[in-house]
Every structure is written in structure tokens, then in C-alpha cells.
Amino acid sequence: MRILFILLLVPFLGFSQINTYNISFEDAVHHEANIRVTFPDLDSDKLSVRMSRTSPGRYALHEFAKNVYGVTATSGKGDTLEISRPDPYSWEIAGHDGTVNLEYTLFANRADGTYSQIDESHAHLNIPATFMYAETLQDRPVEVTFDTRQFPKWRVATQLKHEHGNTYSAPNLYYFMDSPTEVSDHELREFELDGQTINFSLHGPTTKEEFDEYFEKVKSIVGQQKAVYGELPKFDFGEYIFIACYLPHASGDGMEHRNSTILTSSRPLGEGGMERNIGTVAHEFFHAWNVERIRPQDLKPFDFTEANMSGLLWFAEGFTSYYTPLTLVRGGIITSEAYAEGLNGTFNYVWNSPGREYFNPIEMSYQAPFVDAATSVDPVNRENTFISYYSYGSMLGLALDLQLRQKGQNLDDFMKLIWKEYGKQEKPYTLQSLDSSLAQYAGKDFAREYFSKYIYDSKMPDYEGLFKTVGIKIERTSENPFFGATVRKTEEGFVITGNPRKNTPAYKARLAEGDKIISVNGTNLDSDDSWEDEFAKHKAGDILNLEIERFGKNMKRSVKLEKDPAYTISIDDNAGKKAVKARKEWLEAK
Template identity: 55%
Template sequence: MRKITILATLLFCFVSLNGQTNSYKVSFDNAVHHEGEFILTFPKITTDTLSVRMANSSPGRYAFHSFAKNVYDFKAMDSKGKEISFHRPNPYQWDIYGHDGEVSIQYTLFANRGDGTYSQIDETHAHLNIPASFMFAPSLENRPIEISFDTPEDYKWKVATQLKKQKENLYWAPDLYYFMDSPIELSNYGLRAFKINSNGKSQNIRFVLHHNGSEDELNQYFESVKRIVKEQEKVFGELPDFDFDEYTFLACYMPNVNGDGMEHRNSTILTSTRSLANGGLQRNLGTVSHEFFHAWNVERIRPKSLEPFDFDNVDMSGELWFAEGFTSYYTNLILCRAGLITPEEYVSGLNGAFNYVWNSNGTKFFNPIEMSYQAPFVDAATSLDPQNRNNTFISYYSYGSVLGLALDLSLRKKNLNLDDFFKEVWGKFGEKEMPYTIKDLHLTLNAYAGKSFGDDFFENYIYQSNMPDYKTLFANVGLKMTQDTETGYFGGVIAKNTINNNTLVDSPAYTAGLEKGDVILIVNDIPMVGSTNFSDFLKSTQNGDKLRLTYSRQGKVQKTEVTLTKDPKYAITLDDEASKEVTLNRKKWLKR
């Protein structure tokens, strides 16, 4: 449980537990070359050996990252500044011995990836995700931490973080867990804030933006952020009780970062290469919506499988279809309800995730729970060997989002809705910060919508991988599904006449024995050369056409025949001929 009590805050903010506060100091003299200098001091050590580590995982990410690879020039010293010995039992750990009761370590960190997991240091900012930046002593995890920053005067950097500010450039965390969950942005950023009264309490919502844009752009964007915050509060009925009564968006919209978003307890990282002037005023808002929804769903409505978070290994959770997927369902729905996109834009946006999930072969291999278990292999994970994931895997973000859509529309047929179900989950688990299990979600749905309804949803769509009757569900809110039954469908992605992914199971290309890397040479006696290419040829085909293909595989010329089928994709659109009753259902759903 990570909730910070008011009493603990008052005690730890001003008292250092008899000197047992770990102190960290960071400087950036070589920022131009992406280096930061770190000094960490651990007083009152009572064991012969102090072990310090770099993390291998980061909150909100579920893959193994080996942050130790970017650390070098490590030294350990006693209280007098004398260098002392250490041993490395594995790539991630330093065992320090021969100290005099105090240990200070110093090291250099190379950091040049600005996103929700890694860190980036340059002349424009120091973007610090804590697990990627700071060593830690597991045996001292309950100690408070004070961290100070020595910032270059020429850079005009300011500090933004969910950590408690003690004084200028000095911040505090109650323990290691909170510290590791508290990203930091140092830059000459712009700041906007507003107070929101929720459940009898006033809380401060801050939006920090590091960008190259204007004050007017920030003002305009901040107004959209405010609408998102207020609309999401309506879903749950109240804001979370943020620690220190404050929540901070840490946005960095710069050309040298990597697009990402990452939730934390009282803050979120938002990174994008899109400036506000170059489409970001609209296109960056989806990440704002998604990550703020996590302040409830994930950070406080939290799977038991993620408690406590394991910084040495990766956590495996079967609930990500709900934690990430249902959050994804609300991402654009909130934008629509807030008037930031139109109903037509919202419905058009359903097509991508729906068709990806509906037409995926992944449901033959894994249900949503097992799809969630795949996170350590796909969540910013890296591997060198070829995989068959386009045939076996469906992102739990997308899978969960279309199931959230189905559950919401199914509940609405009973004059219920997903908003009120989330209020039930919030009241039982999130507000009390009591971690939940899949069984807990199942029983809560039973209590809210009836045992028959809840059992049917979980048995068919969560424990198994059946698909709901979307056509009927859509019709009840004035949407329609149509399909192109005439154009031919091949089943492989073509680039420069080459199949560049694994062909989809049971597709025409797969059935014909075609595979990734095959180069299409001749189609129906027509050479694929010059301005004639296979991708353009396919646009003129029809369902049922037979294609005689000559292709090259590993230098060997072969032949096969492909029988095209109808395109399995559906188009989801507003039904302009829907009845008044159905149109009213749609307005209640979209709040528009």
C-alpha cells in the first residue's frame, strides 16, 4: 500500500529520523554530452556490506530494461571521503564493504532517450525517470530520501516533480518506493495550474510543458487539459486524494524525445515530437486523456499482481486488459464528451482497434488474461529473433478497449453503464487502495449488473476469447457496420513487391504458401517491374479472383496460385437513419 498519511508527511518532511535520511545530489556539468553526475549518501549503516543496485524495470512498464548498462565511473567512499572496496556479484549490483558506518557512492549516467521509461540529459533539459537514473539500496527501502539538484545557471532550469518540495532545488520522498515512482523534469518549462474542488477538498492540477512554442499555444492547450480533467472526474464521481493535494502533468514536446506516456501516482510523463503548432494541439491530447485516467485505474484501482512493484525483475499481470485496455476505451470517449473531438471523429476512431482485434488470429491462442501475460515480451521489450506475434498476439490495450466498448454498450441495454460500474470498482478498491484480482472484478460486475450478466461476460469474453455481437450493440446506439464484399483481399503486407510480414493464418496468401520475404515477380503473366507493382495491382482485384504468382524465395523462383477473398475489415459509422430512441441512446453514451 502506497498511500502517504498526513501524519507521516508532517513527520518526515521536517524530521530526518535521527539522521537516517538518505541524501542524493545530482549535477549536470557535461549535459551537452548527455551525462549527469550522481552522489548518493547512506548514513548509519549497521551491516558490514551495503548492496546497491540499478533497477531492471520501471513502474508502468513490464519488460526487462537493464538500466545498469548506462552507468560508469562508479566509486564508493566512507564518511571521510576515502575510497572503499566493492564487489559486483552480477551486472546490476555493487556490494560495498570496509566502510565506517556511512557510504557515499558516485557515478556517471549517460542518458539520451526522453520517454516514459528512460532518461535524457542535454542542454535543453534533464528528463529523469528514477529507475533509469538512480541506484538504490534495497535494505534501506523504508528510509526517506532528500534529493538536491545543482543546475547550470545558464540553462535557467526549474524542477518539476511529484516529490515534496522542501526548498529551492531540494525535494523529499517518504521512502524508496515513492521515490522510484516520481519522475523529474528539469528545464525552462512553462507552467499552468488550476484548483479543482472535489468531494469537499481543493486540489491543485499543474501542467508543466517543456517545448519550443508560444505562451498562447500553452494557454490554448491547457484549456483542453482542464476539460479532460473535469470530464474524467465525472466518470468516477471524484478526484483521487492526491498526495500533497497536487497532481502534475510533466509534458515534454520536443523534437529530440520519443513519443510516449507513463502514469505515476501523482503525476504523468507525456512526451511527443509533435509541437503544439504542428498538430499537437489536437493530436497530443489522447495521451493526456489516457494517462490521467490512470490516476484512478492502475494507480489506485490497482491489480494485486503489481503490488509491490518489483524493480529487480518484471511483474506479470493478467489484468492489463482492464488496467490498460479499459483505460484505452475511455481515452477518446473522454475527448468526445469534453467536446474536443466530434462524435463522427470518435466513431471513426473505433475502426482501427476494432478491426485489429476482430480480424486477429490471436484469439485462437490467448484469452485477454493470457494476452496480458505477454506484456514482458512486448512492452518496449527488445529481441533479436523473429517472432510470429502478428498471428498470435493482440495488444491488451486494443483488446481491452473493444471489450470495454462491448461491456459499456451491453450495460446500456440494461439502462446501466460502464461509468457507474467504475464508480463501484472505485468505491470497493480504488478509494480504499485495496488491490484487486480478476475474481474481484467478476464479482463486482455480478453485484452491479446481476449474476447472469456478469457470469456471461466473464465466461465468454475474459476467461475465453469469444467476440461479442457488436452489430447488435452498435445498432442500439445508432452505429452501423458495413463491409466491402467486392474488393479482393490478399492477407499479406506488401512493400516494393516484397511480403514484409508473416502472412496471416487462413488468409489467401497463407493458404497459398507465401511467406515473409517472398518477392512477387509475375502476376497473371504481368511482370512486376518499373511502375507496375503488386500493391497497385491488388487494388483492381475482386473477391474470388485467382492470381497466378511467380515469386522468388531465397533466390529460388517458385509458382503458386492465390484465390482472393472478401476484405474482412468492417467500417463503423454513424447511422443517419437511426430512430429517435436510438439517437437518444447515442447522445446519453457520448454525452453529446
């Protein structure tokens, strides 16, 4: 989560003005929870409560109020109180005696980093998706009890402070909303590092041996990321917890929070999750520094009523994405060859995207409220206008690291500097302060060139030259033909799905999303593999004469195939000793 909170270390449970929550799961089979809240010692005549519209770590609107119903309120004496609805997200309660007891039903059936899921296997709770709150009482301490009488084997995994039994507390609303919680029959591992406890709770089918192996990888990640910054953050209450839910009916996701991260996947460890889930662990833990404490000023404080917008996600999310696979190779979890191979998809996506014609990395970051798990029904043209700030920033982080290494410096030390200047002090940074910090570290001319070319503009670094310095080769050797649009078999036949990318063969031929391809060079596409079979007969430079159907009318289009623009990145086995040494210094364990 991206919030600044206060009163954290105050012994607040002696405070009389505590908002108390109770959640129980009598009808878990129907994905419902019963929630009761007490707001005591109220000064105003009316109390307004609401559901959040956003979630810490996300940038879009989610409208959690849609899953709340059966709302009732009583006074401290038990009298029924009048409830009105001033807007779709709020409930206004009048006529109380200084206390409001609120009760409602929540429907929840999506396990990821944004939503909640309640069923007979667990209660996976993202707090903003679960609990109403009173904005005017945001500085009050919070106490929450998870009633598990229906499921006596369930235990609680959360960054909230444990008080007793299944009762936990938060110093204020911000910390409460930032504390995802998994209530289930989960397994737990822990280790100590620098006087703090790192916990890992795992809910899902696994063997002891699988969990032990996975946990060793987690420990390696924590150690390698600590080495980047030189120290762990000071976690509140001296603990950090990974909350993993690897169930077939979970949705893949990862979401960072101040002292925890939520990890969800439909792949259990024994079914591919061992390899495929570990990258999310690396990404989210790096956020314990970069985003949670090294935090953009335009994300402070976090807004639970509107979408949050920042122009710095290329650094906050993108540089974190750069360090994700780098952590894995440094930790011995993947090989150098696998690391180099893994660069291919991200590099080609960024390099070949027409989106750089429209937006630089700052403006790509501004798109987050529209793409970060946002929901809409109208079509968009993101194939041509958008590059994920995760991917874009990752490639810019890679370039910056390799550029600095040519100067005898490196990105690790720059991140240490940012940590000391901003993160450790929890002082928010701006785009200008990042620019100034790079100038301080690498020189004004270096910083001016990097920011003017690649951040304020959307030019691309000389990756071929940079890769050569660390014994990585990048080449465009494929002779495969390139079409420029995705064609999929549907019930209607072979259809172009998604907008053709600008300036590709399909785009130049004026093909469009939804076009049904009937024939290629006079051959009808009748079998399930006929598009692939026909396409495989051709090479770059060949002409595909297509008969297509659009809006119920048949028409002809000619497409001149081009050479596949994708590059291949790999370890250069013939690199010189200097480059091999530089590669080792870059990728070896720290």
C-alpha cells in the first residue's frame, strides 16, 4: 500500500474511542460474510460510512459497495436507526445516541490482491473490499475479530497486530485498510534476519518438502534484495509476512503492502507453481522498499474515494520489475541463460510498440487508472497507444544499470542513495528529485541526457552496445514472416482479435479487429489448423490475397508479409574476458 500513517507505536488499545469490527462466516458456502461494526463516542448528529472505491497498491476504481447488502444500524441502546443513501458508495445514519452499531452482509468470491473471497476453504480478505469505514474517524484505532467458530481449524495470517485469540488491531484506518488477511488452515514458515522475523503463510495443496524447497527460494530473494539496499526496512512490530494463497479457484495476482504482501495463484507448488509463482514473490518484496517507503509524492496520501494517478510508475513499478528476474538469477533460482532468454519478451514488446509515438514513460504511467485491473466495456486501441509502465520501466532500469556500469557505477548503489534520501526517512520523492539524485550520483550531464532522452521523451537507448559490454548478444536473425495481427479460431471461423499494430502488414492492408478470414490465396480455411498451415507456406515478401468478411459483406485484401521484427537476446559465448567479467559482476550473488 502507498500510505503514510501515524500513531503506529502508540499503545492505543487503552484509548476509549476504538472502532471495533467482527466478521463471521456462517454462510461461507454461498460466499457471504456477516459483518458487525461499532462506532462509539460520536460527536456529530449524523454518521456517514462508506465502502472504498480503491485498493492500496492498485490505481483504478473497483466500486466495492456493489457487494454489500442487508445494511442495518442500531443505537447503543439497540434502537433501530434511519439510514439514507447520499451516493452509491455511502450510507448516512441519523438519530443515534453517540454509538452506531452497523451490520451488513458481504458477498465475496474472487481471491486476488484486490478483492475478497469467502468459501468453505478460506476467508481471503482484502480490507477495502470487505469493511465499511467512517472517513471522519480515520485517526481512530481499529480492533477486528475474525469469528472462526464455523471453521475451528482456520487461523489468521495478517500484518495486523495480534492482541488475543482471533482479535487483531491497527493504529488507524490507513493501516487497517492496508492489511490483507487470509483466514484458513494454512502452513507457516519463518526465519530471522537482522533482528526481524520474516514469515511465509501458505494456503493451498502442497507437501512439506515442496514448501521447504519454496521457502529456501524465498529466503534467497529476501537476502539478495536486502543486499541491493544494504538493509531491510524497519518493519512495524518487527515482522513481515508473505500471505500466499495458491488454490485452483484463486486468481493470479500479487499486491504489496507496508509489512506484508498478498500472493495468489491458481497453480499449487506441485503443479508448476514452484517455478511460475516465485517471480511474484521477488517483485512484491522489492516493493517493501520501492513504493512502500520510497514513495512518489503524488501517491501520498492514498485516496480511498478516487483513483490515484502518478507519473512515476515507470520507476516505482518498472524498476521493481527490472529487479524481479535480476533477483532470481543473483539468488541462484534461475540461470544466467534463463535470465537472458527472459529479456526477449519484454524487450520486443517495448522496442516494437508504436505506443512510444504517443506517450513517454511519464504519460504511460498516467494511464494506470485505465489499465490497472480497471473495468470498462468500450473497445480501446492499446495495441497502438500503450506500453505497460512495468515493462517500459523495466527496460529503462536495465539500460540505466548497464550505462552506469560503464562508468564504474551501478543501479544498486543508486537505489541505495534513493533509499537513504527518501525511503528510510519516508520522505516522498518527485520526478525532479529523482533527476537531481541521479545528477548527484552520476553527474549532471549523465542525468540530463538520461532524463531528456528516455523519460521526458521516448527515445530508446543503444541496447546492442550496452548488451555487448556485459557479454549479451542481441540479434535479429529470424526469417519468419510477420503478419502484424492476431488471428484466432472462433465459432465463427478465423477472426482477427485485437487491433492490428500500426505500420505492420495487416495494418497497411487496412485489416481490422473482427475481420473474418475466409480464404488465403484461394484456399478456404475449413479445418482448425488451416490458418497456421497456410501461413507456414509463406516467407517474408510473399503476398497473401485474403478474402474476408466484415459487417456481413465479403471483400478482398492483399497483405505483403514482412520479416519478423523481433530480436533474440542470449548469452554471447564468444564474449571477451572483460565483458564476461562485467556480466559476472552484474548477475552474481551479492
